[in-house]
Amino acid sequence: MNKLLEMRNITKWYGDHLANDRVDFDLAAGEVHALVGENGAGKTTLMKILYGMERATSGEIAIRGEVVRIHSPADAIRHGIGMVHQHFMLFPPFTVAENVVAGREPSRQGWFDRRRAEADVRDLCRRYRLELDPRRRVADCPVGIRQRVEIAKVLYRGADIIVLDEPTAVLTPLEVRDLLATVRHLAEQGKGIVIITHKLHEVMEVADRVTAMRQGRVTGRLLARDTNVEELSRLMVGRELASVVRPPARPGPVVLAADSLFLLGEGGKPKLNHVSLAVHRGEIVGIAGVSGNGQSELLRALTGDLPVDGGRISLLGRDITHLSVRERRLAGMAYIPEDRQHTGSAGVESVRDNAILGHHRRPEFQRCGWLRGRRIDREVESWVRRFGVRTPSLQAPAHSLSGGNLQKLVFARELAAGAPLLIAAEPTRGVDVGAMEFIHSELVKYRNEGGAVLLVSSDLNEVLALSDRILVMYDGAFTGELSPEEADEERVSLLMVGGVRSG
Amino acid sequence: MQMWLNASLFTSTVQMMAPLLLAALGGALCARVGLFNVALEGLMLMGAFFGVAGDHFTGSPWLGVLWAVVVSAAFSLILAFLTLHWRANEIVVGIALNFLALALTTFLLRSVLGATGAFYDPAMRGLPIWTLAGLQRVPVLGWLFGYTPLVYLAFAAAVAMHLFLFRTVPGFRFRAVGINPEAAASVGIRPARAQYVAVVVSGVLCGLAGAQLSVGDLTMFSQGMTAGRGFIALVAMMLGRSNPLGVILASALFGLTDAIGIRLQGFMPTQFALMVPYVVTVIAMFFFRDKYLRPLASRG
Amino acid sequence: MADQRLKRALEALLHPLAAIVLGLAVGALAIWAVGGSVADTYTQMWNGAFGSAYFAGETLTRAIPVALAGLGVAVAFRSGFFNLGGEGQMVLGAMATALTALYLPGPGWLKLLAGLFAGAAAGALWSWFAGWLEVRFGIQLVISTLLFNYIADLFASYLAGGPFKDQTGQGALNQTPMIEPSARLPKLSATSDLHAGLFVVLAAVVAVWLWFRFTALGYELRMYGSNRAFGQYGGLRESRMMAWAMAVSGVLAGLAGAVMVLGFQYRFIDNSLTDPQYAWVGLMAALLANANPFGVAVASLLFAALQTGGMGVELNTNVPMQISSIIQYVVVLLVSVKVGHWWVRRRRRQTQA
Structure with a gap:
């Protein structure tokens, strides 16, 4: 040959x-x-x-x-x-x-x-x-x-x-x-x-x-x-993937609601074209779509990183459309960002310092502006144990953790506050299989305990495996909503290219 | 008030802007390959000193210019080496080089030229003024003529750089490196080489700028005589979007404010008149909303 | 754990020490090139810096404004901002201090305290303003703070040469009248100029360290400075971070000017703060120490020693005092390589993971 x-x-x-x-x-x-x-x-x-x-x-x-x-x-x-x-x-x-x-x-x-x-x-x-x-x-x-x-x-x-x-x-x-x-x-x-x-x-x-x-x-x-x-x-x-065990969802009242979000992009083309969604207690709502169809903008709008040109966002019935990132966090929003290294952590800072950002103003962690070091150490220690973050010490710099361990640390931080809403973007991108399974089971556990999850992932299999409802995003809008029973790869793929428009 | 708007205002504008233009072009070339060259000030100062030193020791202002160019090009190699080879922060290196230049020129002024504060040698000749057959006496347009060759060279350099960047293959590659060095490397262009060349050329241009100050406008060197012109050139470069022709306009603006500032000295306290170019520069930055340099400047 | 930390500390020290040794080597080359005796020059430099109680006192005195300005730079740097405006903030602080101490009615101690406060406030405002311009209008801090130095220097020079000029004595100098003795910082030594500003420095070093390490705000600034995107994701707002970092940075630079007026010159003298480049040397010290507050103090002492030693060289040899500055900036250039290297390593790790 x-x-x-x-x-x-x-x-x-x-x-x-x-x-x-x-x-x-x-x-x-x-x-x-x-x-x-x-x-x-x-x-x-x-x-x-x-x-x-x-x-x-x-x-x-x-x-x-x-x-x-x-x-x-x-x-x-x-x-x-x-x-x-x-x-x-x-x-x-x-x-x-x-x-x-x-x-x-x-x-x-x-x-x-x-x-x-x-x-x-x-x-x-x-x-x-x-x-x-x-x-x-x-x-x-x-x-x-x-x-x-x-x-x-x-x-x-x-x-x-x-x-x-x-x-x-x-x-x-x-x-x-x-x-x-x-x-x-x-x-x-x-x-x-x-x-x-x-x-x-x-x-x-x-x-x-x-x-x-x-x-x-x-x-x-x-x-x-x-x-x-x-x-x-x-x-x-190297082995068969364990499939995620998921009891049927029992959705409760609405936690996050977005109503007709509108965001103008460059050249007059909307990035978000009247996007509405609701996430209830005890359910995982997955957003599928080819990346670049407005998912990032939706995430940034929901988390307060990008002001919208129209529409309304509410969390637990409270209007948060004009609140800052910090105020939204305090109102009960936890967020796992797409890129754990670039936005989810500060590599040169210690594991401990990385673990408390967003919580550091909570009364148990600070008194009159002074951090309560021992309380923080104890708490972070317990998070690290519970989420199985493998780290040499709490003082080790975050960049010394592997991708999966860093992602677990991010998870620990975001879930620690007991926020009613978790927005998870690409939660398992680039992590090893073990960490992926752990993260998936944690997401389901959080949802079973009454948490509301909005999952955005470019990995269609992940969305299909975890979601109780699937929204498909195309060109800045939702082209369809499917239940896990009716969602198969073919149908979702068709919606992902704007094939059918429903809802 | 009338005396403001006469031809001599234009003449002094052109005189003031020439060193700014030369230095800003150097900065622009660096920006085009993705480097923020904060060392313009120090490079100019080295040029100014060695222009005078060369003139003094050789008796020829032209050899002075040559000294200026060679030394500031060599000095710029430190910048290139530390930032490109060793990946040092370009702002830190730039600032340190500016002060090193100040210390070095003062050191040499005293140990080699034996002068404190300023050096002036009555026997020393400055650069000739090219009158181009008396054209500077032509009415209305006379202000276009009657400068040292370096002033004309500054404008020629701007045009040449424009042609280079937008019409030639190497210029195209320079721009490619500035837009995306990784992509440039992937098609076989060597970003570091383009960046070295750009830094050294900026050294040459700053050398010329310094020489114009010390053996063109005047025939003397005084300690720290560049007085922040390198930083104003930096703003002129940003204002002109690193576009050689835009840089001409921006330098003209600062040349003009300089010229007006000098004229204002009779009307208000000297300090306020001297402040004019800096204040105008800050105001000019209001209009410079382009953020393309921000990631460069806030790196590290 | 403990010896891991020790090892890291030694590693952190190794590089600056190597840079200093190399800097001295380059200095030796320069001395040799102009025909001086290297051994003699360095001996004179050592004697000029530490040769007697008087010289050691002078070195310490000189380190005071350098360290305060350097701490200011370090605070901004740690928070991710490059404040190159220390000089202007220092000069305005000095002027505000002088005017307050001169014209505020009341007992000496009140003038002293109000003077310190006014200096800190003036520096903070000027620094904050540059930060505000970047947040609000996108005017780059690196350039605006640089240009603000010229504006501040010229403005202070106008005040000292115009409305507040001392009309008695030598008319040639642009300076304000003298502050009354009861409003001055006390001297700490009978032989040298060392003054109580030293305590201000020590307090500032400890305060900055405590602030970054143990307060919620300091923690926020540290995170924001390490990774801006992370900070914003965690709910930290740029406007607030910038305002605090720049204001505190300006407070320290302003205090540098204030203690020079209250403890050393007893008046504002035009160019007396800019000519010795206190603020810039402070910036270099902050870089050498990688923004560690204790390190800044040590680096400031080192650079101050180089400068006072330079005066000894000037008096006793044919080598000009600028030899000290040359050594200093070569050291900084060598240290900058590490800052860059560290950054590249971090990037590489991020792209690999």
Whole structure:
């Protein structure tokens, strides 16, 4: 078999963390090879090594049978490797054509030949069936188009090996279909394509071969037609996921109500278009949707980070529309933010200090403005124990905790006050399986004890598994409300792209 | 009041704005590659000192300018090295360099030129004034002529920088680095290289700015003679959105307030007249709502 | 636990010490370059700073305004704000103190206390104003505080040279009349200028430390300074954080000016606070100490010693006193590398996790 790429025995240490453990990987021309695994399994590290963004501790890479050294993206590009990053590497103020040619600009005596750039990009798009307007500013392009720009960039550099890192994470199902068609088309033209993903249905649809990774090691290498989603998930996770045990909900009175929230975005298009919802005592309301359809804005509006242009929010019957973040917290709102590192904690501060923000003004923690250190220590100690946060000490800096432990700490902090409402955004993003199961069971326990939960997650399975009611958000509005019985992946997906509008 | 609006006001505006423009262009180039260069003041001061020192020791103001450019470019390398190579906070380094420049120039003023406070050598010649065949006597437009070559160079540099940034491939790459260094690196552009070049060019421009102050406008060096012009240049750069042509307008505004300030000295206490440029700068920042520099400035 | 903490403390000290040694090495190079004797110069520097009770007293005296201004910077820095306006706040504080002590009727002790209060208040207001401009109008603090220094200096210079100028004595100097002896801070030593401002510094160091460590507001500022997004998520408002951080920062800078007037000069003298760069040296001390209040005090003493030592060098050798400033800023540049490094490490950890 004609091997386009071979990575042999790749090992990568980050300090004392082993990210890749003697990994082998290969790719043939005309093949789509999926690399699957959970977050932190080492997929992205492996591809970063291939693209010269990281250096392997040991191991070698061969392109068309020849061992090469790749020490920078420039080296990788020279060897015909192209990468479409999960976080797009684009220059929003520049046009599509400028973005595509950046780094390899056509020029005449040093002057940037923009006309030729546009012509080249037009040709390229025709050849690979990509629909792009070279003169449009990337800042004005939707996500699906931006990704197409990324693919065009890679093709423009003449890449034969194309790596797509989680390409579907931000796309709508319709855009995903377009993308997969493009991928097949490119493979037919003789390109070798690596797709990094953890979405197994897509893998089954498009890949020829699949390599599964777990904790830095390859756990399986299979032909796609010989395997199935169940087998792959076992290889990825290492065991069957415990499903969440959930007694039927017994909703009580309304805790949180939002009435016709309206928020104007840039260019006059509403970010939130008359959004209404209610969360009752003892239920979990899940919001599903492709990220970027207004969920972040809704969260920020509800938590007081962003003032709305219209509508009303009430908590336990009290109007909180114009209250500050602090006042809303005091009124009984707890909030687990999307990004625990950036907003949920202060890395250099101690675990203890991270645990009390928002509570520090409670009378048991301060008297006349002086913190009551011993009380705080005792209380935080008990939270840490109850939530099983593994930390060397209360004085250890928060950044020394692993992702799952930090998230548990955030959970402990938010649930400690006994707030009647918990807003949980992406509660298990990037945490290990153990922490995920723990967090899920805590959420259900909180709800069983009469708590009201608003769950926002881009992981549809999580929403489906936990919610008592599911709201689907699309383009700044809810396109439907479903009970867990009627909600299946297909129906929700349709609503996620605005397929049907009800309610 | 009439005496305010005569041609000599324009003349002194152009004279006042030239060093600001040169330094602000240096700052703008740095901003375009994502660096907030607070060290303009110190770089200018180094330029001013070595301009005079070079003039004094070689007897040629041109060699003075050369000294100024070389030394402040070398000095700017410290900034580049510490912030790019060692990832030091650019504001901290900038401020420290400004004071290091003040200390160093004063130290050298005393130990090498043997003067306290100020150095003046009657034998020293300043830069020539290019009258361009007496064009400065042309009515109405006469104020456009009759400056040192560095003044013309300042305007030429602005135009050149504009062409460079928006018409050439390297300029395009510079802007790419400033917008998203990670993305630039991913397509094989080396952000650090662009940033080094930008910092050194800003050193060269600040060297010219300082030389214009010390061997152009005057023929002397006095301790701390830049007096905050580097900071005003910084604001001119922000006001002009790091756009070379915008920077010309912003520098002209500050040149004009400087010129007016000097004229006001007869009408009000000197201190208030001297305050004018700083107050105008703060007011100008009211109109500068663009927040693109904020993340830069509040980093670290 | 205990020796872990000790180890961390030693690590924290190692870097500034290395920077100081390297700074002295660069200074030696500069001395050698201008033809001075390195050993002799450094001996003179040591003698000038600590050679006798008198010199040690002078060093301590000089450290007083530096430490207060440095604490001011440290307070803002810890809270996530860069206050570069210490000089202006100090000068306005000094002027307010002088005018209060001169023109407030009443007994000396009242003038003294009111003078201190007025100095602190003037510094706080000027500093708060810059903060307010950023919160309200988005005017960048880094630039506004810098420019405010010039405005404050010129305004104080106008007052000292115009309406409040001392008409007796040498007319050339822009200065206010002398404050009566009963309103002055007492001297602590018969031989040097050391005055009771030292106690103000010690009180301020302890107060800042207690404030950040044990009060709810200090805790809020610390969290806000470590991670602004986290603070806002926790319900801390920028306007309130900024107001407190800048006001307290200004209080300390204003006090620096106040004790200089009440304990050292007994009047406001134009340029007497700006020429020695007390506020800027304080800023550098805050950076060297990474905003730790006790560290600021030690760093201030170190930099003050460099400066008074520089005067010894000036008197007894051919090397100009600016050698001290050169060493000082080289040290700061070397320390800045660590601040940056720490930041990069933190970022890397965040992107990896």
